Amino acid sequence: MKSIKLEWKRGDWAAYFGLMTNNLTNLLTMMGLLIFVVGIPTEIVYGRIAPAFGMAVLVASVCYAWFGLQLAKETGRKDVTALPSGPSAPSIFTVTFLVLMPVYQQTGDAEFAIQIGLVWCFVEAMILVGGSFLGETIRKMIPRTVLLSCLSGLGLLLLAMNPMLQAFEAPTVSFIVLLLIFINWFGKKPIFARIPTGLLLLIAGTALAWVSGLQSPEAIKASMSSFGFNPPSIHVDSFLQGLPHALPYLASAVPLGLANYIFDLENIESAHAAGDEYNTRKVMLTNGLASTLGCLMGNPFPVTVYVGHAGWKAMGASIGYTLASGVTMFIVPLFGLGAFMLAIIPMTAIVPILVFIGVVTANQVVRETPKIEVPVIFICLFPWIANWALTMVNSVMAAAGTSAAKIGFETLAHKGVFYQGLVHLGNGAPLASMLWGCVAIFAIINKPLRGAIAAAVGALLALFGVIHAPIVGFAQGSSLMFVTAYLMMGAMFVVKHVLDRREAASEVATSV
Incomplete structure (x- = not known):
């Protein structure tokens, strides 16, 4: 069999800058939250x-490159396009604010807090390791339309929406970058075709940002204070010391671990x-073991398959981009280079690339979905x-020093903000999206028993507060209302x- 070598292609440049920058943004966000918040x-x-x-x-990226x-x-x-690797972005916020x-x-x-966080990360990793043995079966049980529709929601709302808002905060930079994306990546006839599009976007965006005064030499000078040499080291003792005290804080680990599993x-x-x-078991084992390694070295944040494979592939990326991104993600914190890189290359030049990835991720489900199943896409959204x-409403109220409870749910409702509905529908979104996708698709294609099973699973998840509730707990708050509703739905299925069986039997009897 002919040997295959690792080659760097033109599309790898664009994919590398997009993936690396998104991962770098998550890294800087994580460091900023830990230090300043x-x-x-x-x-x-x-x-x-x-x-x-x-x-x-890095470890996950090396494995993904090998799989490719x-x-x-x-x-x-x-x-072949390798899978993208990166941190679990929701976990960054969850482990920071809940643990x-x-x-x-x-x-x-601080040492004790980190110890508890390490145990939390370990539980997340073990969910992936244990689930890897069922992943292929579950992936085949859940219709492709549902899985891709859930991913489209993730791509549009968690990956692309905020970058699009950031783009509209600096239109003199981002509009040109977006237009270049439309012409070169969506269009039929690229402009400046000899220059890799990813590099073209960064050059154009960076030049426009500096000309517009959005970047400053002072920021570069200030960023140099973070330079240093920080080699990773083993911290198994911290993990072991946190084990006896971590149980009260692990309630959020299970639902988020399941969410990462679904991702x-x-x-x-x-x-x-x-x-x-790619082999589902190998990929999930890689994520679980890489997260465990990070945990034992002092990192409380798990890694995952990052969103956007379809987008990177559409750029023409091969295997090198994910390996290069992993190497960069190791070197940047090793020498403290993150702030310096973002002081030179502005986020406004980069965020349109994330918009492209979100759009391509969502477009994939449109291409792959049979016409009768199209409504499922929107249900999953x-x-x-x-x-x-x-998230936006809570952030605004927190910035104003208030909360929904202080303002009053009825007051918010009178203003058209149905806050309790947002809480119920928005919490547990990864699992709720998949669950409602299954309910919808089994109703559409007339698989009522499978729909009844999906409804029963919904009742179980709601009973423990994994979906439709702000915190995990058995039969708390309004969870029993949702349990009842899901059981009613199951009964209808x-x-x-x-009725279908009776109708079929009647048709057979009539034909005889």
């Missing part, structure tokens, strides 16, 4: 967490739909829209099944 000492963040974070992403090479070797294809911040505020002990399933299915058939809106 939680108050974790900089020596812990820069010297321990960030390097371990980069190491975990193996797939290319087995199939003889030269158009590290409350523990640190209660104890004033992986959706992204693997997206790669399959694009023609790159609702939980993601609610999740995004809930059963009635439909019985």
